[in-house]
Amino acid sequence: MTLTLSKVAKTFPDGTRALNPTSLEIAEGEILSLLGPSGCGKTTLLRIIAGLESADAGGTLSFNGEDVTRLPVERRKIGMVFQNYALFPNMSVRGNIGYGLKMAGLPRAAIAARVAEVVALCRLEPYADRAITALSGGQRQRVALARAVAPRPRVLLLDEPLSALDAALRTDLRDELAELLRAVGTTAVFVTHDQDEAMAIADRVAVMSMGNMLQIGAPEALYRRPADAFVARFVGNAMPLGGRIEGDRLLIDGAVLPLAQPAHGTTAWVRGEDIALDDAGPLPATVDAVTFLGTHYRIKLTTTGPAPLFSLHHGHSAPRPGDTVRLSIPPHAILTLPAAA
Amino acid sequence: MRIAKALQLTLTLLACAFLLVPTIQSVLAGVTANYFRGLSSGLTLKWVAEVWSLYSGSIFLSIGLALACLVVTTLIGVPAAYALARRPGRGSRVIEEFVSLPLAIPGLALALALLQLYGSLQGFRAHWSFILVGHVLYTLPFMLRAVLAVLAAIDLRSLEESAATLGAGPWRRFIDVVVPNALPGVLAGGLTVVTLSIGEFNLTWMLHTPFLKTLPVGLADSYASMRLEIASAYTLVFFVMIVPLLMAMQWASSRAQRMFR
Known part of the structure; x- marks a missing residue:
């Protein structure tokens, strides 16, 4: 019917x-x-x-x-x-x-x-x-x-x-x-x-x-x-990256992350599984807490962004709280969304 | 330990004796040929037969009144409790208190008010339904509260809503869902109503006419104007009437409650 x-x-x-x-x-x-x-x-x-x-x-x-x-x-x-x-x-x-x-x-x-x-x-x-x-x-x-x-x-x-x-x-x-x-x-x-x-x-x-x-x-x-930040946050727990989008680049305190396409004036969001610990990555962060969950580690990271980021890390070892790490995020994984109403 | 146990047992037996001895004595008095000469005068059922011939009308009147009272309080109390349970709030609390008011007012005052208001309506004044009105006023709060307590404990709203989604209209919902789930309350309330109605004296004493004596009124009458053996035999008859009735109702009520556990 x-x-x-x-x-x-x-x-x-x-x-x-x-x-x-x-x-x-x-x-x-x-x-x-x-x-x-x-x-x-x-x-x-x-x-x-x-x-x-x-x-x-x-x-x-x-x-x-x-x-x-x-x-x-x-x-x-x-x-x-x-x-x-x-x-x-x-x-x-x-x-x-x-x-x-x-x-x-x-x-x-x-x-x-x-x-x-x-x-x-x-x-x-x-x-x-x-x-x-x-x-x-x-x-x-x-x-x-x-x-x-x-x-x-x-x-x-x-x-x-x-x-x-x-x-x-x-x-x-x-x-x-x-x-x-x-x-x-x-x-x-x-x-x-x-x-x-x-x-x-x-x-x-x-x-x-x-x-x-x-x-x-x-x-x-x-x-x-997702159509907007609320949906992104509610479905799949996207986290705000902060910073500022100019053309096809996301600028966070001097760090530059490439985007898949120009998205001027929108906000940038990312999901935990897309944040990789990468020594060559552009984004510096401090490890706050590490939780071992069997299949993966859940790592709480502080960047200059508005909220802590949680990375789902599939490795055999994880950094320790207090370590400084570098993060990379693939361009297609950065969600560019209008700010939530 | 042994001493403590023995003391406990003695105390229990004493308490039982305190309650039972007068009862037994009264029952014995009812079947003793001459109470003042004691049991040596022999046992007889003469007094019981006399009570039956003098007061059998009272027994049937009391039972009839109690059953009528049960029917009326059920017919008023269940829908009223349902209405109150569906709309909990200030207004419902006020109505509940108002219905319970006759409990706090002495039966004599209640009877006086009824007499003042309806005493001049001769046909009604001399009819048994006049006493019934008094009994209903007095017992209704017990039925209402018993049913209300049961209804408040179940999620009436979602039960009714689920019945509605299955195609049941308001009347079917009341019959199929509300009434069966209120049944333990109705039975518990009914037990109280029947007990209170049969034993009620205060109100009935004021409302009765010489042709309408209930059991307790008849009892008072026999105490006042008959010999002690007859009054005692009356008590015996009262027991024999009431105890099986109460046991039957208790059994029905506990059975219904087990059904829902």
């Missing part, structure tokens, strides 16, 4: 603008992630799509061309996975999964068949007759997803579905969730504040900040060509 949002905005009764007018089109079967820090309006946008919040006058929302802006939530035929799962404690796993089908007025046999199908899809067979309270966090998450997809919703909405799990489990379930969403094949919108999650699961990622949608695109595109 194609989901179209046109100038959708939200102002809360106390006057807070949670979401500035946003237009967006999500294609049939696409998985879109809304990524941003807390308070950026991503959950509000998701709740507007669900029908749990109403959009300000002037905005429209349509499913496959059908205007659903005024349709109450219970008639939108959506599926939603809540942050805390909100499973019904008074029903078994099967009862939870079958609830949407019961509401749709399906006959008993059809409900049982569809529940069995979804239970198998989500690999919940051993738990199907358990009480909700007898499930672990990961199992609850799968039940919540199974319950949402059972009635074949037109769009699947997921509100931080992994945030209630502990870190070790989260990575496993992230890949499992991505696989399940592909298997279900429904158009899905997925809210998260975790860039790794967004990249691992979504076809396209929309980065949001302070009620605005800053950039929307495939994960690679956002990473390699």
Whole structure:
């Protein structure tokens, strides 16, 4: 199903603008992630799509061309996975999964068949007759997803579905969730504040900040060509280099770094994996701290720039805190971006 | 150690005796042929039969009142608790306190107010529903608070929202999600309501008419105007009526609570 949002905005009764007018089109079967820090309006946008919040006058929302802006939530035929799962404690796993089908007025046999199908899809067979309270966090998450997809919703909405799990489990379930969403094949919108999650699961990622949608695109595109400093910082932790760009050169206190193309008047940013320790490099720095992380070292460096730089160093040895080193950055790895608004 | 244990046991037994001996004595008095001559006068069920013939109306009236009171407090208390739980805030706190007010006011004052207001409506004044109104006023806060406590402990909003996304309208959400999850509170509140209604004396004493005596009012009446054996037999009947009822409700309530653990 194609989901179209046109100038959708939200102002809360106390006057807070949670979401500035946003237009967006999500294609049939696409998985879109809304990524941003807390308070950026991503959950509000998701709740507007669900029908749990109403959009300000002037905005429209349509499913496959059908205007659903005024349709109450219970008639939108959506599926939603809540942050805390909100499973019904008074029903078994099967009862939870079958609830949407019961509401749709399906006959008993059809409900049982569809529940069995979804239970198998989500690999919940051993738990199907358990009480909700007898499930672990990961199992609850799968039940919540199974319950949402059972009635074949037109769009699947997921509100931080992994945030209630502990870190070790989260990575496993992230890949499992991505696989399940592909298997279900429904158009899905997925809210998260975790860039790794967004990249691992979504076809396209929309980065949001302070009620605005800053950039929307495939994960690679956002990473390699961020539209502004906020996106660069949020997706892939880019760090400001400081200095001044003149033509195709970046000048930092006498050091000169070449750029791939002229980018006069913009600011320069770089990611940790692109900063190399290089005795012949142009940029001097002092080592502040070194953290060994197994696959690489994370080295905190002070330059004359506005913020410390963190270099991801893949060597067999690392300099010691207090050492003076020289850095080089390949020209194509320096991101030239307009300053963040 | 042994001495401490023995002391503890003695103290426990003494406390039990302190509570049980008067009870046993009262029960025995109810089945003794002549209390002043003691047990040697023989055991009899004569007094119990007499109580039954004199006061069986009171027993049924009390049970009927308690059940009616349970129904009314459930019908008012559950939706009210739901409304308060959905809109937590200053206004809700004020309403909650206001509903609880009858607890702080002596039953006599409450009864007097009811009499002043409705006493002149003859049909209502002499009807059992007049006593019911008093009982509901007095027991409603117990039902309301018990249900409210349970509803406050669950994330009602997201449960209802998730039911809504699955296609449930407001009424289905209330029936399928709110009521079952409030059930432990309803049962706990119901237990209190029935107990209080059956034992209520203050209010009922003021509100009753000679044809509408509840169990406690009848008890006072038998203490005041019958011989001691009958009053004691009355206590026995009271016990026999109340204890199984309370045990059944306790069992139902703990069973429901286990279902949700």
